[in-house]
Amino acid sequence: MAESFVFGVADSLLGKLASYAYEEASRAYGVYEDLQRIKDTLSIVKGLLLDAEEKKNKQHALREWLRQIRNICSDAEDVLDGFELQDKKKQVMKVFGSTSMKVRQFFSSSNPLAFRFKMSCQIKEIKDRLDKVAADGTRFGLMRIDDEPGLSVQRRELTHSHVDVSSVIGRENDKEAIIQLLMESNPKGLGDKSPSVIPIVGIGGLGKTTLAKLVFNDKRIDEVFQMKIWVCVSNDFDIRHIIIKIINSAFLSSSPPPSVSISHQEDINHFDIEQLQIRLRHKLSSQKFILVLDDIWSDDRAKWIELLDLLKVGAAESKIIVTTRSNPIASMMGTVPSYVLEGLSEENCLSLFVKWAFKDGEEEKYSNLVEIGKEIVKKCAGVPLAVRTLGSSLFPKYDLNKWIFVRDHEIWNLEQKKDDILPALKLSYDQMPSYLRQCFAFFSLYPKDYIFNVASITTLWIALGLVRSRNGIEKPENIARECIDDLLSRSFLQDFNDYEFNCDFKVHDLIHDLALYVAKEEFVMVDSNTRNISDHARHLSIVENDSLGHVMCPNSKSVRTILSPVEGVGLDNETLLHTWLSRYKYLRYLDLSDYSFETLPNSIAKLEHLRVFILNNNIKIKRLPHSIFKLLNLQILDLSGCTELETLPKGLEKMISLQYLSITTKQSILSLDEFANLNHLQFLAFSYCKNMNFFFSMAHQLTSLETLSLYSCWNLKSLPLHIFPKLQTLIIVDCKMLNMSLNNENTIQKLRLKHLCIGDFPKLLTLPGWIEGAAETLETLTIYKFPNLKTLPMCLTTLTRLKKLYIYDCPQISSLPCDIHHLTSLEDLVIEDCPELCRKCKPQSGEHQPMIASIKNVSIGEPRGQDEERRHQTSKVNL
Template identity: 35%
Template sequence: MAEGVLFNVAEGIIGQLGKLALKEIGLLWGVKDELEKLENTVSTIKAVLQDAEEQQAQSHAIKDWVAKLKDILFEADDLLDDFSTEVLRREVMTRNKKAREVRIFFSKSNQLAYGLKMGHKIKAIRERLDAIAADRKFHLEERPRETRVSNRVRETHHFVRAEDVIGREVDKKVIIDRLVDPKIEENVSVLPIVGIGGLGKTTLAQFVFNDEEIKNHFEKKLWVCVSDDFDVKIIFEKIIESSKGKKPQNLEMNTLINDLRKEIGGKRYLLVLDDVWNYDSQKWDSLKKPLLCGARGSRILVTTRDEKVAKISKTIESYILKGLNEEESWSLFKQKAFEKGQEPENLRIKEIAKEIIRKCKGIPLAIKTIGSLLYFRNLEEEEWLSFKNNEFSKLDQNETDILPTLKLSYDHLPPHLKQCFAYCSLFPKDYEFGKEKLIKLWMAQGFIRLSSQNQLEDVGHEYFMELVWRSFFEKAKDHWWITRPRFKMHDLLHDLAILVVGLESSTFGINGENIGGKTHHVSIGFDLSTSSQIPATLFEANKIRTFLLPCQAWHPQQMVLNQSTCDAFVSSFMFLRLLDLNMTGIRIVPHSIGKLKHLRYLDLSSNDYIKMLPNSIEKLQNLETLDLSYCYSLMELPRNITRLVNLRHLNIDDCNSMTHMPHGLGQLTNLQSLAEYVLSTGPRRGGELKELHGLNHLRENLRIKNLRHEKNIELECKAASLKEKRHLEELALEWIKGDANEVNVGYDEKSIEALEPTQNLKSLELNSYWGVIYPSWLSSLKNLVHLLLVSMKNCQHVPPLHQFPSLKTLRLCDFPSLEYISDSVNLPPLEFLLIRDCPNLKGWWERRKDSIVEDEDDDNDYVFLPSFTHLSSLRIFYCPKLSSTPLFPER
């Protein structure tokens, strides 16, 4: 079991008791005394939990005591959640029901019966806890527990910058020499990089992959992460996606191979297959055969921990990667352990640090994690010496196992971070996750505790960033189509998460055989992607709190549920806090879902056939996140959705059949994210823009759809108060499509001016705007990173790009009147440029006599596109007047 879980459950129980006391509900229903006794008991147990959790590894008696305690604490937590939910339900009914119904509901007999029943349950739980508390014959110590450990704060740029590659210049040169060696006779040869986990094989491969000599030598460069799942078809799909920049859609194997040959046939390519575990020679031959169509000099670079893999795949002698030397290890350690990477003035601390480094055996991952751990220590000799002699000296680590070192870093996490990290064992290896979604998952389990007036999401951000700073999470590769960064866990850290979580969590396909009554969190592995049945063993864990289907791009279908199976599933797990049914193919959401009163997170996304939600969903008063994105047939939200008073995140992104928003949505003042707001276009009038007025906590992204091209619409637009939504990062404004010739362009120009957003915006989309001029506020968006302009029927130019100094992505689509893009040579650091359906576009800028770029052909009325220093992807489609234009000038 993950350490820290019980402490946080106990803390949550005390928190719930405090909230109930504030409402004086215990006094009202006659259970005040029992609640106070329960609080005293839990507080007594909480004080010794740290000592008990640390000692249980050495004592079976303590381990049994902790196991018994765990079961009862979870029961107490569920019982109090029942109680809190009932209190909340009565508050909502008081607000929404008619007076007569409220009087009946709150009659003395009703209250007395409920109070008597609840009092007996609380007393029974409390007496069992008292018995366990009295059974402490192990001399457990009471210790205060810290909730924050950091007393030094790094500067912001240290948090986000990519790690410098240290000590791999020689390795890089040797590998590049082998890859470009003209003496190798095979058309396509394979070079494996072999080394233990944590050595930095992937980092070295990236170092090679991005080298200028490699860029110039190979016509195609392709990168594929293979990991545990050596599925030949999936690997081909990934190769094609790496080449084309988009995923192939449901192609048969023969079609995939034909597409693959079109991409690499006759070309000298470099393909990196990262993290390969398969040593089945038949599978390897099936993969390699279609890859032999490359031109002479093509290379496949394989990274693997297993020498057997290298043996069956290699045609060039494997490169055995070694650890860093002492100087390189010290250089890496300094980056992680000391402020700004500066050596400590105290020479004794430096000596102690170097002794610690030697035990890391030159393994970069071990050095980084220990360095990150020590960063949060005071620079005092006694403290560092104590760490070396007492904790670090106990490590029994050989050269092929760094888990003990990583476990030491885990041991030093505060309890709230331990359970947050361990929860990530539910993800598959190499799974890429977004920060915002993971924080919502943590919130659903009650892992995030408010310590001030900050929002839960802000505290969750602090938790997340602490795990990033301590090297438990790392940033994944950027993609132009993803506006927010993605993260992942190193394979070894994923192994560590599974190790520390024990029976608390289970993933089918990895450790599903351990599932049972002790399991509280479950996820489904990809090996069940074609199954329509929930594994029978899952029903043994009838008190699970998490059912997760972690969706990965290459495994879009997790599990298909027929309706009866879905109904049975929802009815069987009444203690769920998180229910994920994304991409399960369900057509009707069971009415019984309203009985899941503990539910905080409900994901119904990517279910194409759901048209309506049951009215019973209004009973989920604890619900914080409702994800309905990509439910293409969903027509409307429940009328009484305003009863979900705790709702913080409502995601209806790309629900294209949605006709309107319900009235009263503005009452949900806890809302933190609302992906889309759909204005009514038909006879049924829904909520108007003024509903957004008070929702000033909105963050992440917001798309307003069906803005009308009407006179006097600016008053309604102004009522939305977008400028006050200071946490909003992405905004899309989408007008109703139609015939631009029938509309007065001035209407749109006034409405867009009234929709002025916060200056903190990072992404902006304007879609079907029929005005001629851009709004005055556009030039104030100095933080803009992504700009998308679509169906700008009357605009003849793009806003001056030099006013967006941070702009990295520019997309121009369906721009019929556009002839030239810019008249400035001061361009932002664009990395991705897409131009589509611009039939009159002639060039980047119009040629002038004083133009810096000269066009030698006087017959042409266009000028070359400028040379972008940072541009990594340029895509141009259906722009006939650019067809003969050289896209870049010669350098």
């Protein structure tokens, strides 16, 4: 299934080849013509890829052809990466070459002539390989398709309105809730003739269509609505086709018997759009109708408004039910909040499973199988179609081994028919653009029920080049966040929590199965059951310590990712580490969390393509090799939790690509010289630096820094805030010796801070006055663990842009500033573990209620569960 990523890889490579930076570099090194030929050939091949994707299951040879293109594109990316690396070496030489003989010696092997010859040979090889596969592609009879229509989407069968009520289990409450919405008056502001639109939204297979059928066929609906219309939209939102379906369905549901209606039904398929809209308006005029638009995929608002305008001829209180998998579509169409369909209870799942797995009454003879069935339905995670899929696969097979096999294997490993759960879910996957399909596949590297950190997963995507700026201005992290929002809108993510400085979420078990299904051999999650890893593997994750002793490393040199996503699972096999470092020189992402050696081998410097290097929670490591400065492409270095690290490596200032740096060290003083040349550094974090007294020994500015986090730096005394002129996010937690006036309070006129979190200051009696300097920009303020703080400063009410205010564990604060209602931008107010303040802000009875009544979201004194505890860890901003 990984062949389906080829289009995205080719598209990404073409984007790089077309960029100004690569064009200039190729001219400088005399390879411009060759790269242009590669770009031209790749454009042709890209046009054939979509046709090949549709035909690959019918022609086995096409799968190998797609794999060859995948390999060529990946190799080409590695070659192009050489341009960036060479440019960075020149930058370092320019700054440090005159004073450092070691640097000159290191880079002497990369002189322009040698580099030009090397690049020319590599590019010629890529061009020859690509020319060959392009020629091979024509022999398969492929057609050139230059647009990506969401890949070949195998639509579900068109739905109808009939349902056997006795076959539906566990949806009675949902049916009653929808019927209640249908009986209510239309919301104000719709106009006399605008029908109310009720969206039902949820992942594929959850039973949205079945629920709509239950409602549609309820006798109460017949009593209330004069006309019932069922239209399955499914494919493109074609206005003409939808109008025809509405007219035909409305004709059939009118008062004459169905047989009479059918015999007199007029052929309107040849009507033009003008004739159709006249006939539609005539048919619906003054009729109180209920219309079900089932299976909506299009987010074209203009088409929806056009259709809605035609439907306004109906009587007042007409209703429309739409079913969709997309939250944005539901929001666009709905006039009332979306009805988010939840999964069935485990009890209802078992009842449904028994219905599909056994003949009537047969389950009483096989109590042992029913017990296994209880375990099988847990795989289904409340999704009825999954229950039906597994139940049907066992009917009427009462072989114990068959049932055990189904119980012990992932759904994606079991045989699937056209109408089963994975094909149903894959419809949503096929609708994604190619870059999003690649991003989604990485969920397969994590265990089920894993709590994903948004920053961590998006960092992975960025490091691998899956998301990139579309205009050279947008930040990749913003585009990656758009990908998260897109997946959330498609109902692929669940339990999404948006905290002060980060977000987390889970992936539905069946969505995880889908990720495994589409990822296949290119993505491997290594556990104790792993025996052989395909040589086509590119992305590995280690999720069990026991797996490291026997796991076989793929021989391919194309491995790009090694992850350690599970806390406490880390590498302790030195031989395996040396194998990784020597074999996988094109690694982009290396995670050695919970690693248990005192040093790293010098060979780490050979990973010249590395973007992300994570070493957090390595409690034994004392030093890093100084050769680490050779990682000029490195953007993220995470040394947090390395409590025995004696000093930062020399040469840190030469790592000019660093954007994110998180440090735990025993050093007492840090020199700004080590950071002065890090012109791209945006995030800097210090945690558990117990000996650190002074933040920097010099007073130069770090002009690119946007986020600064200080956590449990217990001896830190001063913080020169003025050296961070672009600082937007500041987190200071558990730095008990820090002078919070920052020794320069009077010199700070204005701050650009947008987000501020300060906490765990037992001795502090007031909040620092310099907060007022951010009055024009501050959007989020979090304060917690101030046991002696009695009042909030009046300057709080000057923060006119404040959107979110969080107050935790400040037991002596008894009131809010009386002018808090002046904070007209305030949308979220959360107060916890502040007994007197919580009492005064209590809903309905609290005396502060009039002051906070206009705030959109207010949470007062709610119990702090596991999720809340995670939120209170936001000061330790993770990757």
